Amino acid sequence: MVKKSATIITLNKAASEPIHLQIYTRFKEAVEGGLLNDGDRVPSTRVLASELGVARGTVESAYSMLLGEGIFVSKGQAGSFVHAPFRPVGQATPARTPRPRKTSSMAHPEPGLVAGGPSHVFLPGSPAYDAFPRKVWSRLASRRMRSLSAGDFSYRDPLGYLPLRQSIATYLRLSRGVACEPQQVFITVGYQGALDFLSRCLGLQGKDVWMEDPGYILATSMLQDVGAHLVRVPVDQEGMMVSEGIRMSPHASLAIVTPSHQSPLAMALSWSRRMQLLDWAGSAGAWVIEDDYDGEFRYSGYPLPSLKSLDQYDRVIYAGTFSKTLFPALRLGYLVLPQSLVDTCTEKARLYQLGSSIGPQLVVNDFIAEGHFSRHLKKMRSLYAERREMTRKVLRDVLGNHLEINAHKNGTHFAAKIISPHTDQAIVSGFNQLGYGIHALSRWTANGAQSSRAHSSHNGLIIGFTNIANEKTAEHAARQLQGFFT
């Protein structure tokens, strides 16, 4: 094995992907692709580090992630070995060195291709991977897979598996006050898939679309790509400044808003703004997408009602995702459509056939129907509240001179304003080289470079806390981050 390692681990030192992540990924792919088999001995960290010309600590980081995920097992003095019991030796794909992936931090701002390890500490927008009920999930999934019927294999309704649409309708009615019929619920390929689909249904090309500034970077980039004309509406402490939107583009076709937890600044859209937005949509005949990506997570006080539940004009398209409540690799989200859009969208869904694979839909439905979903959310709410408090305290202790952290008790990340004379993009670029995944707030604004100036109000960091299992981890990461503020 030692001899093979040099061909398997081809590093790209110029890439933005940190070296230890590259090592991790190459090994993982080599095991998954059958280049390495169960029981193969892997080189010692010392040997590999010298072979690759990198620091031993870098290799150790990668190995600890691989050991943590069970891809490697350690046998003490004997070294570490590949653990891949299910892949029969000799039936793998031919040996081939995976090329280093081209990564683009703009187009792919959530590089979290790996779980555990520093890449998820501080990464915003991810659920706690260590707390997902893997055993329950695996049990439900295995059960479903054993009992597939012939009908499960055939062409399915591209709108989604009906029982799942019913379960989601029930869930939203109870948890978010959204009264809807199952036929208004469409299953989508995550939130990006929902936006892509809506851009087809609503014909957004050349149309004015209000988008919060700052606002979710992937949505912004995609809407630009489909040819929408983005009207970046500023955000203040009450959320999107609706009157500014009306001033800038009174006849926009669509407004995209994150009312329960502004993405990324975390305040809720105030009651009066909600009313103002709905009244505008009603009179302008505009659609409103309520991106409720984090609506499940609120740690004190009462949530404001969802925009959709207040929508007497039937203009609100509610968008939710299982990426935050279950896990992102599912690629499952959902829309609740106004009645008047159901026919058009049904036709488009049948035309584009972008339905999701049936298997994951069956399992998610069981997970909800058997009560695991609500139990899991309840647990995550208390876990995230703890991790949030703990991380906040550590960040304040270690970085209090540099960061002002928002006080909103909701969501899965902090937006932290930089109050010392440093720019977010420089900090993030250095820090993420260590394998972290924080975001620069200025990248989420309409005018990125300018916003990144010191003392600009959007010169800040977006810091996730859901995957920080203990204070030691938080402190270690915070101290590493602090190193870039000197």
Next chain:
Amino acid sequence: MVKKSATIITLNKAASEPIHLQIYTRFKEAVEGGLLNDGDRVPSTRVLASELGVARGTVESAYSMLLGEGIFVSKGQAGSFVHAPFRPVGQATPARTPRPRKTSSMAHPEPGLVAGGPSHVFLPGSPAYDAFPRKVWSRLASRRMRSLSAGDFSYRDPLGYLPLRQSIATYLRLSRGVACEPQQVFITVGYQGALDFLSRCLGLQGKDVWMEDPGYILATSMLQDVGAHLVRVPVDQEGMMVSEGIRMSPHASLAIVTPSHQSPLAMALSWSRRMQLLDWAGSAGAWVIEDDYDGEFRYSGYPLPSLKSLDQYDRVIYAGTFSKTLFPALRLGYLVLPQSLVDTCTEKARLYQLGSSIGPQLVVNDFIAEGHFSRHLKKMRSLYAERREMTRKVLRDVLGNHLEINAHKNGTHFAAKIISPHTDQAIVSGFNQLGYGIHALSRWTANGAQSSRAHSSHNGLIIGFTNIANEKTAEHAARQLQGFFT
């Protein structure tokens, strides 16, 4: 239960969906949605028929499908009962009558939402559902589900699971002569998802696109919807008439072609046309999508090499799907991109994040890597050859005066020209009321209504044969079809 049936089975007699399929679907949904529980007795066919005011035979058809799929079990004199052992009683979604679905035969020409039963006899474009190795699949899927690692839950590369991309590259190299690197292989949401994605990558709006006439109806409708300008290029016995395409639109951006098995007429694109098409694409700087939807199925002679394997200009985008080789509900297809498109498409894939759920990708990869895929294809090739011959003989015996069936020994369906004075759309509309799913060839042409005239060369039927298990089934269906020719 008898009292509940009237609320569960709400028929829509005006809908195009046949009554027995409506009954089947409502029961299936009621069981899946928890309105009916394991062990519930269902009404007798006589009682339900009288309640609903339909013929008893109609209810019997539906019940035989439900019994065949194991959703009902028969206990002889005691009647039939719901069989749903895994759904715990009382944890279902609230009682709610599913509304009849709106179905549109144009937008959704493959109504095959059900397996078994007459809906799949003669339905084109489906694999043999009775011959899919469910046990092997379930075993692999359960195994994978039991061994999910934390990394499987996180954000994954939207281009697809790398080992699967490697497996597909290997498979295509061996079976279709397509030499490609894994990084050229992109996993898509079936073929429609591939087209949707390519329309984003290539920016097809307002561009000329060659499309065969007749040609795959869903692709045609979608391309029109994305704003492409379709140039319908006629097809003769050698496939797409490339010189006509050049005459009609010499500077088109894209040509979409089905070289191994023209969709739907079944001839292969001749060698000289392949060369002519590639030369044109090379000099015009146009892209060519090779839709190899049925390339795996050829029953005699040697296949022509894939267009992609002949492509010295690097203009061919190869598109394949697991919908025909595994099953449609997977929603998994793949593209092999020219090297020069890899960067653009990678960026778009990361922007739109339309990646497929990880679970099905893991299972498909195991299925290929462990040799099940090639075994399955080999079996299906001989099974389809048999079913093809048997169905052809029956159609000739029963309908020889009305239909002229093509002689191409490939694919999964017949294109049959109507030689008596009947129009395909009238025949199909009547016949499919019985629950079948044949297609009218004229619907696949640029000028549907005109093509449907008697004696028009595209007045014909598209008839699948993969799900016809025996001669009795073929004969029964053929005789029913014959009834509409009198």
